[in-house]
Amino acid sequence: MQNIYDLTLNELEEYFVSIDEKPFRASQVYEGLYKKRFNNFEKMTNISKELREKLSKEFSLYKIKILIKQTGDNVNKYLFELEDGSKIESVLMFHNYGISICISSQVGCNMACAFCESGRLKKVRNLLAYEMVEQLLLIEEDINKRITHVVIMGIGEPFDNYENVMKFIKIINSNKGINIGSRHITVSTCGLIPEIRRFAKEDGQVNLAISLHAPNNEIRNKLMKINKVYRVEDLIEEVKDYIKKTNRRVTFEYILLEGINDSEKEARELVDLLKGINCYVNLIPYNETDNIGFKRTKEWKILKFYDILKSNNISTTIRKEFGGKVSAACGQLRANN
Numbered sequence: 001m002q003n004i005y006d007l008t009l010n011e012l013e014e015y016f017v018s019i020d021e022k023p024f025r026a027s028q029v030y031e032g033l034y035k036k037r038f039n040n041f042e043k044m045t046n047i048s049k050e051l052r053e054k055l056s057k058e059f060s061l062y063k064i065k066i067l068i069k070q071t072g073d074n075v076n077k078y079l080f081e082l083e084d085g086s087k088i089e090s091v092l093m094f095h096n097y098g099i100s101i102c103i104s105s106q107v108g109c110n111m112a113c114a115f116c117e118s119g120r121l122k123k124v125r126n127l128l129a130y131e132m133v134e135q136l137l138l139i140e141e142d143i144n145k146r147i148t149h150v151v152i153m154g155i156g157e158p159f160d161n162y163e164n165v166m167k168f169i170k171i172i173n174s175n176k177g178i179n180i181g182s183r184h185i186t187v188s189t190c191g192l193i194p195e196i197r198r199f200a201k202e203d204g205q206v207n208l209a210i211s212l213h214a215p216n217n218e219i220r221n222k223l224m225k226i227n228k229v230y231r232v233e234d235l236i237e238e239v240k241d242y243i244k245k246t247n248r249r250v251t252f253e254y255i256l257l258e259g260i261n262d263s264e265k266e267a268r269e270l271v272d273l274l275k276g277i278n279c280y281v282n283l284i285p286y287n288e289t290d291n292i293g294f295k296r297t298k299e300w301k302i303l304k305f306y307d308i309l310k311s312n313n314i315s316t317t318i319r320k321e322f323g324g325k326v327s328a329a330c331g332q333l334r335a336n337n
């Protein structure tokens, strides 16, 4: 049975036309699902009883469930169980500018980045759009507040599940539904060049983040397997092209790892690499885990790295720390379970 949260507004309109109903029924159902948050079709009294019964027979809803919730300072972490028993996780963060959620897009991940807990668990399958939508809806229900920002940066490589991720974005962006503005949505990729090119053609102002983590091929090859396919210089050229086509600013994510990519030399190399690109750099202090040997860069070294970038006019932030104490680094909760 298809899940109703897997349908964009257009698809739902097409469905109603196919059963000889008016297309505006789709907006009525969307209102019930996303504005009123009904958890069954029976409550949608703005459509006829016959239609409610038909929808109940043809569509399912709320098929994933929260298995474990952990809370820390301004952060909640959720382990979900999917219909087939697979486990994924999402992280919720309370900021002074709003509430953001980091969504998983795959069960496991094939990209095998050396520093990543999620990458230790091979990809089992892609998530369907409804499994991403339900992560968001269930967490909003849990906290009884509206999420303002969505980042697709949890378990999985979003561009390795391109169609479903784009569908998810369309669904949460719809002004008849959850209505999260496209500028408040960010997709992160480890650097799949063909999909970056494809993403440049998408409508809207959804943000793109690139997991860079190294200023050269030598270091990046050690950290990210994908660099053997798409090398740093090609990735940067593609990002420049993306910015030219879309006029959108790109974020580069850079996890600082003690003795690996965090020296002054690497900071200067990064400056040279990114000079003149309309971008932000997000420096991420590493959360050490029991399973992976990397060490966290010392505070003074993080600040030094930051200063070098800033003094060379590269917009840079150091990511505020949330999840360490509740194992909220990507993949940790699931790995521990």
Ligand code: SF4
Binding pocket: 109, 110, 111, 112, 113, 116, 117, 118, 119, 120, 154, 155, 156, 157, 190, 211, 330
């Ligand atoms: S960092 Fe992202 S792309 Fe790399 S292994 Fe982890 S989940 Fe996959």
